[in-house]
Structure formats: structure tokens, C-alpha cells
Amino acid sequence: MHFVTRLIALTRSVQLRRQFREINKALEQLAPNVRRQLAAIALREFANASKSEFPHLYATPPEEKYRAWGSGTDIGLERLRSDNLQVRLRGVALWLTVVYHETKDSPFTEQQELHRQVMRLLRTLKEAIPATELNRWMLGEAEAA
Template sequence: MQIMTRLIALSRAMQLRRQFREINKTLELLPPAARRQLAGIALREFTSASKSEFPHLYATPPEEKYRPWGSGTDIGLERLRSDNLQVRLRGVALWLTVVFHETKDSPFGEQQELHRQAMRCLRSLKEGVPADDLSRWMIEGAEAA
């Protein structure tokens, strides 16, 4: 059973790494204003996901909750391929949120590395937002909760 679990985790890590390359390329091409927007959207997605019973299954339809992993990353990637900038930004934020929660406590090295890469992306988004905006978003998020 351990071999099967390891094989499933490895295949999932490979799939997420392929998707991450596309996400990362999109992030690199975003202008600063869009990156600030993305930071705000990502903060809202993280807030919503953290309120979920299973954050790694965030955005997954209820009938699919017994799959080994959710469909949030696939939905995020699909949105990323949209022509509309807002939809693309929401897709990136959703993808980063789900991958963060999915890989957070993983015992597998490949998924831990992916978690670190997602954290780097989130940190770079956070660093691109002025401190005043960030604190205002945090206050608004706390009030909404």
C-alpha cells in the first residue's frame, strides 16, 4: 500500500509541477497593477478556503469530495487560459490557494518542494503590494469574517 500511495503522490506532484510552470510564466508576464490585483484576490481566496472544512478541496463540487484530490487546481488552470484578465487572475489565485493547502503538510519531498515554490510566489505577490493596502485588506478580511 505504501508503494501505491507513493506512486499516487509522485504522479500528482508531476501534474502540479507542469501546471506550476504555466502559472509561473503567467505571473512573470503580469504588469505591477495586475500583480497587486492578484494579491488582493489571492488573499480573499485564502480567507474563503481557510473557512472551508477541507481547504485542499476548496472549489471542488461536493459530489467529488471523495477523490484523492480536488478539482480546484484544474478549475484554476482552466480559468488561467481565459482571454479575460480578471478571470485569469482569479484562476491563478485559486490555483495557488488549493496547491498551498494540498501540499502544506505533505510527507513527500516532491510536494514539499512544490509547496515552497507556491510560498515563493505568494511572497513575491505580497512584496508587490504597498503596506497600507495590505493592512487595509487584512482589516476588511477580518471584518468580513
């Protein structure tokens, strides 16, 4: 059984790495002001996912909650391929949120490495936001809670 679990985790890691390359390429092409918009959307997605019972299944339809992993990454990637900028940004934010939670406490080294890459990407997004604006958003989130 351990072998099967390891094989499933490896397959998922390969799939997520392939998707990560596409997400990263899309982020590199964004203008600084659009990166700030993405950071704001991602902040909201993370806040919403953290309220969820299972954050790694965020955006997964209820009837699919017993699958090995959720469909949030697939939905995010599908949105990334949209012609509408806002839909693309929401797709990237959703993908980052789900992958962050899915790889966060993984015992598998491939997924731990992907988690570190996602964390680096989130840090670059955070750095795109001026500190005063970030503080205002954080205070707004705290008041909303």
C-alpha cells in the first residue's frame, strides 16, 4: 500500500509541477500594477480557503470531496487560459491557494519542493504591494472577521 501511495503522490507532483511552470510563465508576463491586483485577489482567496473545513479542497464541488485531491487546481488552470484578465487573475489566485494548502504538510519531498516554489512566488507577489497598502488590506480583513 505504501508503494501505491508513493506512486499517487509522485504522479500528482509531476502534474502540479507542469501546471506550476504555466502559472509561473503567466506571472512573469504581468505588469506591476496587475501583480498588485493579483496579490489582492490571492489574499482574498487565501482568507476564504482558510475558513473552509478542508482548504486543500477549496473550490471543489461537494460531490467530488472524496477524490484523492480536489479540482481547484484544474479550475484555476482553466481560468488562466481565459481571454478575460480578471478571470485569469482569479484562476492564478485559486491555483496558488489550493496548491499551497495541498502541499503544505506533505511528507513527500517532491511536494515539499513545490511548496517552497509556491512560497517564493507568493513572496514576490507580496513584495509587489506597498507596505502601507498591505497593512490597510490586513486591517480590513481583521475587521471583516
